Amino acid sequence: MKSEFTQLNLDLIRYSLVWEDSHSLYEALEIDQTDHLLVITSAGCNVLNALLRNPASVTAIDLNPFQNKLLLLKKHIVLNHDYEVFYALLGFAGKTAVNDAWNTLMKTLASGEQSFWSAFFDEHPGGLLTSGKLESYITSFYDTLDQDIQDKLQQLIRFDNIKAQYAFFKAHLDNSDFKPAFIAYYSEENLQRGRDSNLLKYASDPIGPAFYDRLLKQVSSALLSANFHFRFFFFGLRNLPADVLPPCYRRRNYAFLRQQLGKMQVVEGEAMEHLLSKYGSSITKAALSNIFEYISQEEFGHICRALIEEPDRNLRVVFWNLLNSQGEGRGNSNGRIAVKKRPLSSKSSFYFKNIIQLQFVPEKTVNLTD
Incomplete structure (x- = not known):
């Protein structure tokens, strides 16, 4: 079954970070x-985060061969190098550490992989996590702001009280140049510099x-x-405490992650x-990320009908809505689909807008209940 996913440009690493957080992944799945x-x-x-929950197996799938290549590089690093090399190549320790870690990594890569990743790190000296097209665009926003606004944004991650945090934001950022700058930077016209324009095809709101x-x-x-994604969104890799990192990038999980990698296979193709x-x-x-942003309501309905034909x-399917409302009003289908927003x-x-959980249940289960 071919869909509109095949229209995407798949000639580069589009995402160097998964924006669907592990906490929500674990709760939903x-x-x-x-x-x-x-x-x-x-x-x-989140492939690596899922492995940390000790499932029977994890199949990673993507239409983009470069996304799979990135995951396979991470697998190679974890299996063949200590945590310090992994941490440095992600970019957490700065550009000099990335270069030193690359020199160590290169010695264990096959010759064909060496040439590819050598060119990659020449182009992205800051490391893996800021190398994606989207992440490069997002993390550039902070540098477009004047020093006063930058300082006020930094103040937001120093609060230990939500009420005080929100009051500060309303007083010092909501009524400043920050608001129009943010809205302009993430307008439809500008966001296409960071994301594929097909993502915006079915968006209904500005x-x-x-x-x-x-x-x-959220503020x-x-x-x-305590929110890794907020901190990365505005500040990139600046001053990230170890205890806010995604589980798969924490030192204490490294040895167990290495043990689990044998359960992973990587497939190039379309998830549905x-x-x-x-x-x-x-x-x-x-866990299907936000792939349904790229398809119409009609195509989404076709997918659901195809699944209940079996x-x-x-099967439990979890996905994130960003600009669309896929699955929000769907349910029943003769009792075969239970929807939880x-x-x-x-x-x-x-x-993100919300997370949708679809539970497809066997026909015999419905009949017994009835």
Whole structure:
């Protein structure tokens, strides 16, 4: 089944960070040791995070071969090098550390991989996490602001009280040049410099104002100092405490992650096509990032109908809405689909709209209930 995903440009690393946070992933999927997972590769973060929950297997899938290549590089680093090399290549320790770690990594790569990644690190001396097209665009916003606004943004991650944090934002940023600058930077016209224009095809609301409203909501409801995605969004890799990093990038999980990598396979292809194939029949849970942003409501309905045509399908699908409302009003289908709209967690990236959980249940289960 071919869809509009095939229209995307897949000639570079588009995402060097997964923006769907691990906390929401874990809550929605409820991973256990019997689960066979399908996870969109993207930058690989949540593939690795899923492995840390000790499932039976994880299949990483992406149409973009460069996203899979990035995950396979991370796998190679974890299997063959100590944590310091991994931490440095991600970019957490600065450009000099990236260069030193690359010199160490290069010695263990095959010759063909050496040439590819040598050119990559020449182009991206800051490391892996800021190398994606989207991340490069997002993390450039901070440098467009004047020093006073930068200082005030930094103040936001020093609060230990949400009410005081929100009051400061309203008093010093909401009524300043920050608001129009943010809305303009993330307007439809400008955002296409960081994301594929196909993402915006089905968006119904003005993007800059929608993102700003979501930012305001997060400032009023979650402690920003503890939110990795907020900190990375505005400050990149500046001053990130170890305890806010995604689980797969924390030192204490490194040895266990190495043990788990044998459960991972990486596939190039389309997620829904894989789920509907004989190879995907064993998948029990799937984390599909925000892939449904790229398709119409009609195509989404076709996918759901195709899944319930399999009478024994017992599958949980979790995905994130960004600019669309896929799945929000869907349910029933003769009792075969249970829908749960989940709110964003305090650890989520503010720019998502919500999380949708679809539970496809076997036909025989419905009949027994009836």
